Amino acid sequence: MIPTIIARNTAGVRGVGLPILPPLERVSTHPGMIVHCTGGPSRTTDTAAGLERVRVIQHSHTAPKHWIERDGKRVNIGGNGWKYGGYGFVVLPNGVIVEMRGWGIRGAHAGGGKGYNRWIGVVVLGRGRDMTTAEQNSILWLRGVHLERGGGDGVLPHNAVSRKACPG
Numbered sequence: 637m638i639p640t641i642i643a644r645n646t647a648g649v650r651g652v653g654l655p656i657l658p659p660l661e662r663v664s665t666h667p668g669m670i671v672h673c674t675g676g677p678s679r680t681t682d683t684a685a686g687l688e689r690v691r692v693i694q695h696s697h698t699a700p701k702h703w704i705e706r707d708g709k710r711v712n713i714g715g716n717g718w719k720y721g722g723y724g725f726v727v728l729p730n731g732v733i734v735e736m737r738g739w740g741i742r743g744a745h746a747g748g749g750k751g752y753n754r755w756i757g758v759v760v761l762g763r764g765r766d767m768t769t770a771e772q773n774s775i776l777w778l779r780g781v782h783l784e785r786g787g788g789d790g791v792l793p794h795n796a797v798s799r800k801a802c803p804g
Contacts, residue, residue, distance in 0.1 A: 639774045642687070644735045658719050661742040666756040668790030669782055670746050670797060671775065672723065673764025679729050680761075681768075686728035689761050694721040694736070697744065718744045723757040725778060731770030733778065739785060745794075752797045755790070756782055764793075 644657060674693065680686060699715025716722070721736040722744030728734065737743060737757075745757030758778055760771050767775075783789065 637773070639770075639777055640683075640732045642732060642734045644738065657737065657741075660719060660737065662740050663742050663754050664740070665786045665788070666724075666739075666754060666782060667751070667788040668755045668792065669779055669787070670752060670755045670757050670792050670794055671764070672745060672757060672759040672794040674759060674761050675763060676761065679766075679768075681728075681730040681770075683728060683730060683732050686726075686730070686732065686761060687734065689728075690721075690726050690734050690736075693723070693726065693759070697721045716744070720744075723759045725756070725758050727758060727760050727771050727774045727778075729761060729768050729771055731768070731774045733774050739781075746797045750797070755792075756787065 674689070676689075695715065697716050697718045698720060699717070701712050701717045702714030703710050703712055705711075723736045724738055724741070724743060724745075726734040726736060739756070743753045743755065743757040745759070746752035746755065756778075758775060760767055760775070779791065
């Protein structure tokens with residue numbers, strides 16, 4: 637079954653605050669898929685509430701960095717300062733898929749200089765260990781499309797490619 641997909645250029649996403657995608661580096665295919673989780677408790681099955689979380693992700697990824705001194709260390713309490721949200725897609729708990737960067741765009745979700753930003757990044761809302769059946773089905777559907785587009789068959793959790801607790 638094809639899940640509901642909200643494209644970034646539809647009124648539904650723009651209405652939640654996602655801007656027009658700026659010029660970003662393209663990739664011909666994604667070598668694999670990296671699954672992330674937001675770490676928050678967002679388990680709502682309400683699409684409107686999920687879209688609000690997507691807007692918050694977009695803002696935190698694109699807001700400028702703001703450094704302060706805390707306990708003798710420099711700490712960024714601002715955003716990441718990226719041009720656009722770092723993920724290719726966000727999967728809501730009800731299985732709705734929201735396009736951020738989409739296909740064929742280099743991500744900003746997994747750095748480290750090992751080329752993982754060429755992989756498609758998919759994020760679920762919540763801690764990642766308790767995904768709903770709808771989330772799982774949508775991730776499997778995205779993986780199928782990814783493979784149909786000639787993408788690599790690797791699937792990794794975020795914590796396999798960076799020093800994060802995110803189980804993906």
